[in-house]
Amino acid sequence: MKPTRPIIAIVCCHKLVDGQPTQAVYQKYIDAVQYHGGNAILLPYTAADDSNFSALMSLVDGVLLTGSYSNVAPARYGATHIEDKPDLNRDTLSFQLLDYAKMHDVPLFAVCRGLQEMNVYFGGTLHPDWRPTGLFYEQHLEDSSRPIEEQYQTIHDVLIEEGGYLASFGQKWHVNSLHKQAIDRLGDSLQIEARAPDGLVEAISLSQHPFMIGVQWHPEVSYDNDELSKFLFREFINHARKRHHTPYQAQASQT
Numbered sequence: 543m544k545p546t547r548p549i550i551a552i553v554c555c556h557k558l559v560d561g562q563p564t565q566a567v568y569q570k571y572i573d574a575v576q577y578h579g580g581n582a583i584l585l586p587y588t589a590a591d592d593s594n595f596s597a598l599m600s601l602v603d604g605v606l607l608t609g610s611y612s613n614v615a616p617a618r619y620g621a622t623h624i625e626d627k628p629d630l631n632r633d634t635l636s637f638q639l640l641d642y643a644k645m646h647d648v649p650l651f652a653v654c655r656g657l658q659e660m661n662v663y664f665g666g667t668l669h670p671d672w673r674p675t676g677l678f679y680e681q682h683l684e685d686s687s688r689p690i691e692e693q694y695q696t697i698h699d700v701l702i703e704e705g706g707y708l709a710s711f712g713q714k715w716h717v718n719s720l721h722k723q724a725i726d727r728l729g730d731s732l733q734i735e736a737r738a739p740d741g742l743v744e745a746i747s748l749s750q751h752p753f754m755i756g757v758q759w760h761p762e763v764s765y766d767n768d769e770l771s772k773f774l775f776r777e778f779i780n781h782a783r784k785r786h787h788t789p790y791q792a793q794a795s796q797t
């Protein structure tokens with residue numbers, strides 16, 4: 543019997559917990575999905591290797607790519623610098639999920655590292671560190687010596703582009719910002735949805751897809767009290783719900 547709420551697969555990150563390798567997702571991502579009516583499940587990196595991947599994904603109605611302190615492997619976007627915070631297994635799973643979501647019209651929402659993965663998956667590149675570029679003046683990086691609540695406080699505006707998915711929300715909002723990397727060259731078929739006042743790309747979407755959106759900020763920390771965060775999670779889960787109500791056979795014939 544089908545569950546009543548859409549199943550949202552959340553990609554896990556590699557962490558050490560009590561000195562032991564662990565597949566982990568911050569609670570806030572799970573809470574955001576549950577609050578907006580989804581049924582969160584966590585996907586460890588082993589899901590990517592599994593010959594059962596397609597069968598597993600046929601049960602999934604939406605994919606959430608979370609933020610992470612780790613970075614996308616430079617080789618994925620043609621860069622050669624040494625990366626000291628890699629998570630190669632997460633890269634593999636996220637890219638496979640992006641592939642599947644693109645091919646099968648699965649709703650996908652990507653946050654921070656997730657947006658960066660989405661851009662790289664579609665052939666774009668990243669600034670490995672936006673600070674030495676001299677291109678941006680907003681405060682995009684948190685002060686990690688401050689309490690967590692302060693790190694995730696809203697810090698700059700985002701200017702929403704006309705004609706995109708977010709335009710139905712409004713023209714301008716204010717967001718938090720905690721990232722060292724940033725989009726340099728935009729990936730193919732991607733549309734810029736919003737920029738910071740200094741021009742940094744803050745939100746992207748895939749054209750010709752029901753819902754594939756990435757944001758550079760963190761809506762999951764304010765999923766129940768910030769209008770844009772609520773809009774994003776509501777739209778994501780609503781799209782997943784529509785897919786959930788499509789009979790599996792009809793979905794399979796889309797392949």
Ligand SMILES: N[C@@H](CCC(=O)NCCCC(=O)O)C(=O)O
Binds near residue numbers: 722
């Ligand atoms: N490592 C990348 C991406 C930054 C990012 O995703 N931060 C998230 C912090 C943890 C969280 O709240 O999910 C970069 O530095 O740009």
